[in-house]
Amino acid sequence: MPKSLFDKVWEAHEVLPQSPDHPGILYIDLHLIHEVTSPQAFTVLRERGLKVRRPDRTLATMDHSTPTLPPDASGQRPYVSEAARRQVEQLQKNCAEFGIELHDYQSPHRGIVHVMAPEMGAVQPGMTVVCGDSHTSTHGAFGALAFGIGTSEVGHVLASQCLLQNKPKSMLVEVKGTPGPGTGAKDIILAIIGQIGIHGGTGHVIEYRGEAISALSMEGRMTLCNMSIEAGARAGMVAPDEKTLAWLKGRPRAPQGADWEAACQRWLALASDPGATFDTVVEVDVEGLKPQITWGTHPGMEGNIDLTLPADDNPDTRKALQYMGEQPGEAMLGRKVDVVFVGSCTNARLSDLREAAAILRGRKIAAHVRMLVVPGSEQVRQQAEAEGLHQIFTEAGAQWREPGCSMCIAMNGDRAGPGELAVSTSNRNFEGRQGQGSRTVLASPATAAASAVRGAIADPREFL
Amino acid sequence: MEALKRIESCFVVLPEENIDTDQIIPAQFLTTTSREGLGQHAFHHWRYDENGQPKPDFPFNQAENTHCQVLVAGHNFGCGSSREHAPWALLDMGLKAVISSEIADIFRNNSLKNGLLAIVVPESLHRQLLQASERKIIIDLENQQLTFAGQHHAFEVDGFARHCMLNGLDPLGFLLEQQPAIDAYENTHG
Structure with missing residues (x-):
């Protein structure tokens, strides 16, 4: 019987098939860890006296709670809170105690987990990859089966290298x-x-x-x-x-030599x-697709950049328009923008930064706009700086930061204020996602850069 | 986790569709390294104004709702991030079950692993629950049946999750018992 890519990867990782008594047991090739969703899982290991079964299949970085501003003269990093600092230190402690490779501040590979792991070649076709993070789906780009899990499941994978899963x-x-x-x-x-x-x-x-x-x-x-x-x-x-x-x-x-050919x-x-x-x-x-933007409070509330806002004829649309400060029948193009964010596991790779820089080169962002450009990893940062992209951003008036999740999840102090409109290359425009009361428009790096220059939502095709 | 067999309770209604995990527990509260104490922050942006004062029109701020153990929410509850802090926060508020016409995958998995019963009901029953004036419900996990307005309705729940919840078992224990099979897999797959 012909099999799909998904069937093939799933079947190759079934330790035990699903039965009436229990779900299937799926073997995990690569477990990615970060500071936010792992501490409680390590607590369970300690409480039960368990070890990490395969530290060699576990890879850790820190990205969510980490500041994107550099340390001060005394080497202190500007954490948003003591809790954030303690969370990062807990990850350092957990990785040291359980023998897990951690890409800490001094590592040339530290970065957003979904940017740095592929860069290292750690994610390969046919693998099963999990992380306590819903955007683990990123790694499916390589033909891996990659998905987000909760913290209980992080504990399961640490202890057994397996997950209880029914086949989706x-x-x-x-x-x-x-x-x-x-x-x-x-x-x-x-x-x-x-x-x-x-x-x-x-x-x-x-x-x-x-x-x-x-x-x-x-x-x-x-x-x-x-x-x-x-x-x-x-x-x-x-x-x-x-x-x-x-x-x-x-x-x-990545495999080398003869192993590479076989792989x-x-x-x-x-x-x-x-x-x-x-x-x-x-x-x-997608024939002739125009640049897309969101207008509402979830990613499905989206359309062409020249869209007209819908009628408020159902409660959810009405609530979204109200939250966003929008009126039915109005355009999104030309709406005043306060903040522009280029970053996140969605759009903080080198090609994304090049795309934004191509529009910002030789231009200035509008005086009222605050723009953050946050590379996805140390590798991206170094490559961007080698190409001089950071100078294009800073000369345009944007801030060039250190790698991390930053304003996508607004956990580390990088955030938009109440009522502010942010054009963001991230993935979620939920209410308050980028700070309580903030409003998010999701867009490509090109649309974000064009909007920064215009100081209002702008069509990137006018800047090509 | 605590064993759960039967719930008889009032229920709280949040009719909004697509209530995401950023609403259930905003990211600013995710710097914790513990599972405890998140209930006070649940639905923070909807529950409190910018000065931290409770908003009187939010259902969980109303006296008749504070002791309810069941939440009935709009379609596609729990979408968004994988943060297990979402079910931890709801459990810490005293909830034992969430009912909707659709519940996002990761949130549902996380809930069942922590003893928060996530139940998907057909749209017609969902509509009745959202519009109910008498907000009382009985959920019988043993018989997979809920009783509302004098009517019994069967519901589906994953058999293994049900077994764990009825007996207060942590699924990790089961997984650790499978070590011989996992060893065998590793021996043949490198």
Whole structure:
């Protein structure tokens, strides 16, 4: 029987199949850890006298609670609170005690967990990857089965390297056509979420396929898979191809020599077999797609950049418009912007920063706009600085920060104020996500940069 | 976790669709390294104004709701992040069950692992619950049946999660018992 990419990865990791008495037991190849969702799991290990079963399959970094401003003259980092400092120190202590590789401040690989792990070559096709973080779906870009878990499950994986899981349903999202100028992966995934809805993928693992997906770079595929969770899906996957192999070759944890050749053959065979079936099939036409933005309080409330705000004829739309300070029938284009954020596990890779810099080069951001550019990792930061991108940002009037999640989740003190409108390259525009009372418009790096220059929501095509 | 067999309680209604985990427990409270004490911060942005004063129109601030053990919420409850702080916060508020017409995957998994019963009901029953004037419910986990307005309704729950909840068992114990199978898997898969 023909198998899908998802079927193949799932079946290769079944320690025990599902039975009437218990869920399936799924083996996990790579467990990523950060400071926010792991401390209570380590507490359980200590209480029960357990060890980490496979420290060699566990990789830790710190990203959510870490300041993006540098240490002061005495070396003190400007944590938002003592609790944030203690949380980071707890991760350092836990990793030392349980023998886990931690990418601490001095590591050249520290960064947002979903940026740094692929950079190291730690995520490879056909793997199962989990992390206590819903955007773990990012790693499906490599043809891995990657999904977010809760802290209890973090404890399960630490102790047993396994998870209790029933097999989710499968969904094929076939993306047809060629998107228009000034668009990229972010616009494609926003359009997909707009079409299938924020719970359209609930209970499913998505496979993305089609000419528009094949045409995406690996970084674009990470952006795409990253936001699968915003459609409710556990995971998103793209079949490995030559681009996948080219991206992985030579990375620190990628196979070398003869092992590399064997791995490539194995990886390319993971693609769904012709005739493989899916529980749900969706077709999305992106021919001539315009830049996309959100207007409401979840990622499915989105549309073309020149959209007109909908009528407030149901309670949820009314609540969203009210929260956002918007009126039905108005345009989003031209709305005054207070804050612009380029960063997050969705859009803080080198290609994203290049995209923003291409618009900011030789221009200034509007005087009333506060703009933060936060690279996804130390590697991204170093590469961007080697290309002089940081100078383009600072000369335009933006702040160039140290790597971390920053204003995407607003845990570390980087936030927008009440009533402020932020154009953000992140993944969630929920109420208060970027600070209590703040308003978020999700967009691509190009749209964010164009809006910073204009001081109002702007169409990036006018800056190309 | 505590064993849970039966709940007989009033219920609180939050009719909004797509209540995400950032609303249930905003990120500013995630710097904790403990599971305890999150209930006071649950629904913080909806529950308190910018000066930290309780908003009187928010249901959990109303005296008749403070002791309810069941939340009935709008479609697609718990979407967004994987933070287990969300069910921890709801349990710490005294809730034992959440009912909606759709519940996001990770939130539902996290809830069941902590003894917060997450129940998905058909839209017709969901609508009745949202509109009820008499907000009383009985949830019988042993028989997978809820009773509302004199009517019995069967509900689905994962068999293993039900077994763990009825007996107060932590699923980690089961997983650790599978060590021989995990050893065998590792021996054949490198």
